[in-house]
Amino acid sequence: MRTLVTGAGGQVGLDLIRALLQQGDVVHATDLGPRPEAAADLPADLPWHQLDVTDPEQLYTCFDRLQPERVFHLAAILSARGEVDPALTYRVNQTGTYNVLEACRLTDVRQLMFTSTIAVFGPGLPETVGDDEALHPTTMYGVTKAASELLGEYYNARFDLDVRGVRFPGLISASIPGGGSSDYVVFMYIDGVRKGAYEAFCRPDTRIPLMYMPDGVRALLELSAAPRDQLSRCIYNIAAFSPTAQEIAVEVAGALPKGADFSFVSDPARQKILDSWPSVLDDRNARADWGWAPRYDLPAMTEQLLPEIRALLETRADALDH
Ligand SMILES: NC(=O)c1ccc[n+]([C@@H]2O[C@H](COP(=O)([O-])OP(=O)(O)OC[C@H]3O[C@@H](n4cnc5c(N)ncnc54)[C@H](O)[C@@H]3O)[C@@H](O)[C@H]2O)c1
Structure with a gap:
């Protein structure tokens, strides 16, 4: 086509x-x-x-x-x-x-x-x-x-x-985030790998899909x-999984050989956006009408994403200073 x-x-x-x-x-x-x-x-x-x-x-x-x-x-x-x-x-x-x-x-x-x-x-x-x-x-x-x-x-x-x-x-992939409010998730993986630490701009109990x-x-x-x-x-x-920021931190730290030190300092402007969003989506219509079903949960994504993040860092680390 x-x-x-x-x-x-x-x-x-x-x-x-x-x-x-x-x-x-x-x-x-x-x-x-x-x-x-x-x-x-x-x-x-x-x-x-x-x-x-x-x-x-x-x-x-x-x-x-x-x-x-x-x-x-x-x-x-x-x-x-x-x-x-x-x-x-x-x-x-x-x-x-x-x-x-x-x-x-x-x-x-x-x-x-x-x-x-x-x-x-x-x-x-x-x-x-x-x-x-x-x-x-x-x-x-x-x-x-x-x-x-x-x-x-x-x-x-x-x-x-x-x-x-x-x-x-919020879509998660091994790419440089483009200004979305869910960017803290990708930075947990990126900075977890390259620095072993990341200060997230949201509260640990922030939960978005x-x-x-x-x-x-x-x-x-x-x-x-x-x-x-x-x-x-x-x-x-359409829905897949809805972890809290703390749950993501535990998952990423647990998957890194040396662990990682994650902290949380909420940025008021971005926290306000995150707090206005749903925590969990009901996607029953997508499932019924066109057979939608996600294949990845948080652990499955983490397993596949970490090697992709390492490959990204080999080529694009200079573009990531934030
Ligand atoms: N990434 C997410 O987590 C997410 C979540 C929900 C919805 N979406 C939606 O998915 C779509 C793609 O998102 P993304 O993450 O790839 O965004 P992105 O910011 O990475 O890419 C957007 C692209 O639009 C281009 N663009 C900006 N202004 C333009 C213009 N005037 N004319 C033509 N192109 C222009 C930019 O150059 C950029 O390449 C968007 O519509 C976004 O709202 C994304």
């Missing part, structure tokens, strides 16, 4: 492209930035287009020329960075998504895959949060993602554009491949 990816140079994009190429798709990678260093292992002839989703003309021209059958729309400003520059976040996440929907409609794209987030929910949630819990996000990131979910549903109903999406938990990236990428591919008439909705919660 001819597939275009926006925001292709980010944490999800590069892993998604690897999986798409493996299943035989013709992939056009697009991003605001040039092909990043982290894409070194991808084929040299992978088409890489510099494309700004805030520019509707550029989007339309690109889609019209490439005629993608399917678009994975990943381009976004994530939660922590989003609070630093709400205006940019609105332009990229909200106007950008509208522009992508319009370009899909005008060029007859068959399917648009959207990546939403647990940040669409807000404070005061029950312990377990289902798909239809009220959306009262308190960050610009969450506000723009909630509105984009609704826009997607509108285009699905009004223009019959096949819009599908998942609400990702997490997912290992291979499960996240597989969720996108499986939802995309599901027969449309089996789907009862456009946007689905």
